[in-house]
Amino acid sequence: MAGVKYVYYFGDGNADGDAGMKNLLGGKGANLAEMTNLNIPVPPGFTVTTEVCTYYYAHKKSYPKELKSQVESSIAKCEKVMGMKFGDVKNPLLLSVRSGARKSMPGMMETVLNIGLTSKTIPGLVAKTGNERFVYDAYRRLIQMYSDVVMEKAAGIEPKEDCGIRMQLEKELEALKERRHAKLDSDLTAADLKDLVEVYKKKIKKVLGKEFPDDAAAQLWGGIGAVFSSWNGRRAIEYRRIEGIPEEWGTAVNVQTMVFGNLGDSSATGVAFTRNPATGDAHFYGEWLTNAQGEDVVAGTRTPNPLNKVTKSDQTKHLKSLEESYPKLYKQLFDIRTRLERHFADMQDIEFTIQDGRLWMLQTRTGKRNGIAAVRMAVDMVNEGLISKEEAVMRVNPEQLTELLLPMISPKPEKLAKEFARGLPAGPGGGTGKIVLTADRAQAAKEKGEKVILVRAETSPEDVHGMHAAEAILTAKGGMTSHAALVARGWGKCCVVGCSALEIDTEKRTVRANGVTLKEGDFITMNGTTGRVYAGQLPLIPAEPDKNKYYKQIMTWADTFRKLGIRTNADSPVDAQRAVAFGAEGIGLCRTEHMFFGDDRIKAMREMILAATEADRKIALGKLLPLQRKDFFGIFMAMAGRPVTIRLLDPPLHEFLPNREELMVEIAKLEITSPKSPKLKSLRALLDRVQELHEFNPMLGMRGIRLGLTMPEITVMQVTAIMEAACDVAAKKKPVKPEIMIPLTGHTNEMHAAREICDATCKEVLKRRKMNVKYLIGTMIEVPRAAATADQIACDAEFFSFGTNDLTQMTFGYSRDDAGKFIKIYLEKKYLPEDPFQTLDTEGVGRLIEMAVKMGRYVRKDLHVGICGEHGGDPKSIEFCHNTGFNYVSCSPFRVPIARFAAAHAAIKEKAAAKEAKKSKCGCSK
Numbered sequence: 001m002a003g004v005k006y007v008y009y010f011g012d013g014n015a016d017g018d019a020g021m022k023n024l025l026g027g028k029g030a031n032l033a034e035m036t037n038l039n040i041p042v043p044p045g046f047t048v049t050t051e052v053c054t055y056y057y058a059h060k061k062s063y064p065k066e067l068k069s070q071v072e073s074s075i076a077k078c079e080k081v082m083g084m085k086f087g088d089v090k091n092p093l094l095l096s097v098r099s100g101a102r103k104s105m106p107g108m109m110e111t112v113l114n115i116g117l118t119s120k121t122i123p124g125l126v127a128k129t130g131n132e133r134f135v136y137d138a139y140r141r142l143i144q145m146y147s148d149v150v151m152e153k154a155a156g157i158e159p160k161e162d163c164g165i166r167m168q169l170e171k172e173l174e175a176l177k178e179r180r181h182a183k184l185d186s187d188l189t190a191a192d193l194k195d196l197v198e199v200y201k202k203k204i205k206k207v208l209g210k211e212f213p214d215d216a217a218a219q220l221w222g223g224i225g226a227v228f229s230s231w232n233g234r235r236a237i238e239y240r241r242i243e244g245i246p247e248e249w250g251t252a253v254n255v256q257t258m259v260f261g262n263l264g265d266s267s268a269t270g271v272a273f274t275r276n277p278a279t280g281d282a283h284f285y286g287e288w289l290t291n292a293q294g295e296d297v298v299a300g301t302r303t304p305n306p307l308n309k310v311t312k313s314d315q316t317k318h319l320k321s322l323e324e325s326y327p328k329l330y331k332q333l334f335d336i337r338t339r340l341e342r343h344f345a346d347m348q349d350i351e352f353t354i355q356d357g358r359l360w361m362l363q364t365r366t367g368k369r370n371g372i373a374a375v376r377m378a379v380d381m382v383n384e385g386l387i388s389k390e391e392a393v394m395r396v397n398p399e400q401l402t403e404l405l406l407p408m409i410s411p412k413p414e415k416l417a418k419e420f421a422r423g424l425p426a427g428p429g430g431g432t433g434k435i436v437l438t439a440d441r442a443q444a445a446k447e448k449g450e451k452v453i454l455v456r457a458e459t460s461p462e463d464v465h466g467m468h469a470a471e472a473i474l475t476a477k478g479g480m481t482s483h484a485a486l487v488a489r490g491w492g493k494c495c496v497v498g499c500s501a502l503e504i505d506t507e508k509r510t511v512r513a514n515g516v517t518l519k520e521g522d523f524i525t526m527n528g529t530t531g532r533v534y535a536g537q538l539p540l541i542p543a544e545p546d547k548n549k550y551y552k553q554i555m556t557w558a559d560t561f562r563k564l565g566i567r568t569n570a571d572s573p574v575d576a577q578r579a580v581a582f583g584a585e586g587i588g589l590c591r592t593e594h595m596f597f598g599d600d601r602i603k604a605m606r607e608m609i610l611a612a613t614e615a616d617r618k619i620a621l622g623k624l625l626p627l628q629r630k631d632f633f634g635i636f637m638a639m640a641g642r643p644v645t646i647r648l649l650d651p652p653l654h655e656f657l658p659n660r661e662e663l664m665v666e667i668a669k670l671e672i673t674s675p676k677s678p679k680l681k682s683l684r685a686l687l688d689r690v691q692e693l694h695e696f697n698p699m700l701g702m703r704g705i706r707l708g709l710t711m712p713e714i715t716v717m718q719v720t721a722i723m724e725a726a727c728d729v730a731a732k733k734k735p736v737k738p739e740i741m742i743p744l745t746g747h748t749n750e751m752h753a754a755r756e757i758c759d760a761t762c763k764e765v766l767k768r769r770k771m772n773v774k775y776l777i778g779t780m781i782e783v784p785r786a787a788a789t790a791d792q793i794a795c796d797a798e799f800f801s802f803g804t805n806d807l808t809q810m811t812f813g814y815s816r817d818d819a820g821k822f823i824k825i826y827l828e829k830k831y832l833p834e835d836p837f838q839t840l841d842t843e844g845v846g847r848l849i850e851m852a853v854k855m856g857r858y859v860r861k862d863l864h865v866g867i868c869g870e871h872g873g874d875p876k877s878i879e880f881c882h883n884t885g886f887n888y889v890s891c892s893p894f895r896v897p898i899a900r901f902a903a904a905h906a907a908i909k910e911k912a913a914a915k916e917a918k919k920s921k922c923g924c925s926k
């Protein structure tokens, strides 16, 4: 029996794999195979599967025994195609080693180029190419990458920030350039580079205590091992955490014949997108460099040339494009671009190299794009007949829509502001914050609640945590395909790159541009749509997504697919109006307690709380009634007949009184300074009441329905205000749909009693006003006991709204206000897969919810079910709500578009799964 196949070859028009094998070959390997099968010129190579990665970690970092011979036979195939031999003295074949996970993780894992250069093979390659400078340049790059990736990172050495071996070697290179008065790397001679590699080797021996390996096979296996180790490196783990990529996936390793873009002036390398990844514009878009290796374009050490006319910007318009320099090659590349985009029916991110006038494709993958571009491309591709509307909706991640809702710099102040510097607009929207110059400091500042902008000469994968923490990213070097641009785009962050006027002094901690010096900690503001940077803090204003026709189109499609209704949590007419503009179809939660905090109200509220008798309390409540009525009237009008769920008072009363400790201090002071002051007497009375209301555990104390039942006059006042406001609206011949919601119910008797009070009050108002306004009475389900007895509670509730903030708190027994401290550790240690206060715990809390919905609908078939906890705006939780048969989700106004989209995703996924299930049941392929 043939053993397991661990290595998949591709080359010369034939590949073992194809694009459908991403799980096994990783995205890069699967697509290299696919391109090969499409007869697109790809340097021959092979992919070591992700199964080897799994094996490697399951077997103490060792390989399956079949691997070695499979690798060797694939190398032999490459040698045959290229007419060269790996490790050969005369005609050496060089290889690259690259990682490739299922989902692209730009720059997160490792690459080593020029493997196979040793003291034995170098003379042969020099003789063959007649280009000693090229060979030593390739060699110094190999040493730089290998020492960093294999000898340092894969060996688990964690140098201090900016002190890694790669950086130390880079400093040697810069020092040599300075000694030789060389501006660019390419100004160094072969002799310079020959000296440099000796300096490099000595430095490596000194810093890492090991010799750089002088054997081709040792280099290759070192590279392969390093890629597998990098899967569990700090950067990859951090990136996986942010992107939600499972650890079990593992990475594949791609080994490929080297082709050189740095062989001279007829060689080049480039990175391109089949459409503009920042705007979505359907033009071929990219950057290239002559006489360079691929990493030069992405690393941002040289600002690259534009690929074609449309890619030119103000900063790059003087540079020659590939279209101008090599029109024939550009045409060949353009044709490949069109074929790839049609073949994959999606925007591709491609890498190419031109070696001595011959074009080679090194990679194609689905290109990362920001939200604005994702929406535009999806709509355009439907119009071009490439994809269906469902596919278009699925192409946009709900969270990506936030970018269209992102704030931008207020235009007027921006017009007046003086530009500090200008770079390339890599990530749209506005960003303002304090300058920080290192990733660690950015993360620390974020943890303290500060808004920062990470400013770096260029970013590298080591900076990823700081980039994530920052509001925006600014780099001095690099183009639109640099690491900073790619990562920021993936996250939809404001980002400006290639801002060449910036002089960053990391020691003095300053940033200088155009004669102005700013210090770390000073504010800057960035416009990621134009690339402009300003000193100081400019105001940001909300975006206007409705002016974007692509956004409007895709939202319309999403709405036709979704089944869930989308409501909002709002407690003012302004919020309500904003939410309606975002597409809210009702209010799912109006928290009335927020209405008692205004200056005019808190006084009346305190009077009510301090009242000694029921009669006094009623007088105070009488003052609150018209204020509440006015609020509700405004909200009903703003919602124009859409349902409005108003929750009766929830928090404990002491929240409306002054702080106990502060009161004590004030009293103690007055006792010394003016013991006869009349104020002292009233303060003492206030303190007595505060002491009376003091609770050891207010979250579990006198709040919600308990408050409403022990002081029913509060319930009566609120319900009267709601119904009078509803009558006022109806009297204006306007539609109105009030829904009264009882908070924190735990027992059917509570619900029954609360319902009786509410019903009686509603009837009294309607009778007195001689009106007929339909209303609903329902409850929040926030206590596990309510979920467990949902059938009993549903007898008195016409609707359930799951208050998953409290339900999560009470199911886990985690205080929602204090859990942050240990949840962070729990997530790191993987005791919890996700923060249950952000994403619904479907296994535990979710099970209670499923049970409650089933039981509730068993006794009341038309029970209306929604969610109004924070989870109502979280896409994963929304999918759960869809699958559990909810009628609606309710979230904050800004998340309404995301919820609409997430609901559409859930419906489309369900339909696709049903189709899949049907297919597998009948065994047919259609």
Ligand code: PEP
Binding pocket: 589, 591, 650, 782, 802, 803, 804, 805, 806, 807, 868, 869, 870
């Ligand atoms: C909830 O508990 O989920 C809820 C919406 O109520 P609140 O957050 O006001 O307690």
Ligand code: MG
Binding pocket: 782, 803, 805, 806
């Ligand atoms: Mg609650």
